[in-house]
Amino acid sequence: MHSTPRRMRRGCAAVAAASLLLAPALAGSAYAAPSAQGQNVFAAPVPPPSPDGSAEFRQLTPAVAAQLDAAIREVMRETKVPGVVAGLWAPGKGSYVKAFGVADKETGAPMKTDVHQRIGSETKTFTVTALLRLVDQGKLGLDDPIGKYINGVPNGDRITLRELAGMRSGLFNYSEDDDFDKALESGPNRVFTPQQLLDYSFKHPVQFAPGEKFEYSNTNLILLGLVIEKVTGRPLHDVIRQDVLEPAGLRHTVFPTDAAFPEPHAQGYTDESVSGEIVNATDWNPSWAWAAGAMISDLQDLRSWARTLATGTLLTPKTQAERLKTVTIGIPGAGYGLGIFDIQGWLGHNGSLPGYEVLAVYLPQAQATMVLLLNTDVLHDGQEPSTLFGEAVTRIVTPGHVYPGHKPSPPKHD
Template structure:
């Protein structure tokens, strides 16, 4: 069922680990004059950003070629890539189109839906309540919300760390036919809870959007405020982000934004999914943002600016997910070869936002499609192409690239 993939059913690391990877060294040579070269719009370093002059022309040219090669392979309509690495420089560039109907170019100022990156905001709101003494990570969810299977034994830590065993509602066999419907959080839980649990709490890792719906409801119950207000007032505002980073309600999100395209809706044809209501994703994936806000958020998330050091340390205690040796998932965050962050995917959009503490580097990738390329998430291919050139010692997602033909 293709639509279940877009509902963030797989772990970001699992998605990154599987499938074909692109060889940056081949970019510009393997395809030669036959490569389709999308239009590109370069953005200068942000005003006053003297810390990050642009990369050298030679390195930027290599990145241009690698990104164009991935774009040619994946047929992504539009992509924006941002990279900021102290001592190396910055790279901010958009390729392709933001609107296939008008041909309007993709530009770095356009917002997108960020899918599962929403989880990083929801879990941050939860952890702030832990810091305030209103919750404890090892509290059972059943202490706060009734009717949860194994709720007397599933802890908040296990929900945030994807180890609850609860069935992922977006895997339900009938869910794909309802993707254009409007859901309440309780309706999503009802879909999950009609299925038996998959395993005992804490037994293993399994990505489940159900976990985040429960945490969103918990945040609302403890704060007495709607989740969109909590995220705006307690997370987005204190993090210094703009009003363009928002938990979307209804079909619209802040302008200007790029249009998103998918072939994962019922019918299997490529359609414009820009104004699809994301209520089915809610606390697990309904947010929107833009390049500069995500650039800032990457470091805030990885360094724990909004949390106490002790709580941030708990967040970063990753457990293996059985895909890439040494990598793992913490509390709403992954660690892939030293890159800390999350990715997101939902109809029409994919994003990747990560921070590398060892080099204080940030990478953000924004795409206007979630369509797979040979079973592989396109955001992973772009991330691998960029890191293979700029941070080869920390290759995202950690595989040796496979040559493409």
């Protein structure tokens, strides 16, 4: 399978390497498995935070920081990840913010904590939030069929917006199409339109009946982006900027309309599909990911966003409750809601696309946030490197909530 589009397929959620994006498009590229019975199983609501989080998150003492340093460096050695930025914050427990390795392998420039980062499938959290704000405004309903807004969608009279946001539509993932692979690999700077992406999907039969099971598909987010544009009458990047980023107070997060990449940023490294050679993907155009994975952010904005996303600051309590109803994805302690996952109590998303990976999650019980930025998306033994770092960090600071809690198996399409 070609490496370039594989990233967004994998990219959904970190545990996703087990058949998840959740491998996100955690470039959010994503593969996810249904429950054993193939039914929709909803998890209980997230428990309220403990009074002081004392049982949930270790004090970030110098000794614990030294453990984190050693664990991160060990994973870097094992995975050969060039550079990592790690951030941990918890009220009353302190903070840990540190950069490791290099931002540029040619010059040896060090990784820094203020880099901008392509965030892959973390974009999905912003797109779905924009959709849910329209729900709160009464401009659309989660159980509206997609056919009400977009013509020509297979099963369009049956697939709901809720099923699209929750990855239960049954629509084929365009980034798994062979012709898409070839088109993207022939020119990583090529500009794709949303309709072109849908065309790659719609030539395939639907994979299952709407709502039958969970299966990560970037096609779902392209459709939701088009719904947002139709209902608002504005381009998606404007809606996200005005209706999500500005209200959330995020000043270093952008939805690019080209390959522009704000400074400072690290160089991003991916593996070439045929030879396996490591290549620089920094300036590849993310148009092929659009509403599913094109955005850019930084450490502090992702820190803020992880909390906003998990606590529902921009939504009504009713709509946030709908968002957090998760469907099991075949992995113990893991579920997916509406553009958000719950992995061992950590709420958020991961992201992966050529050259970069992120993980931005929030643990309500401890009011704690973890953000990881990597300047590569090259798998290690079939696993997302961001997942390996997340596991190493949480084994130290939240042993009761280890992310993702098990060793995932390689993606089935890799």
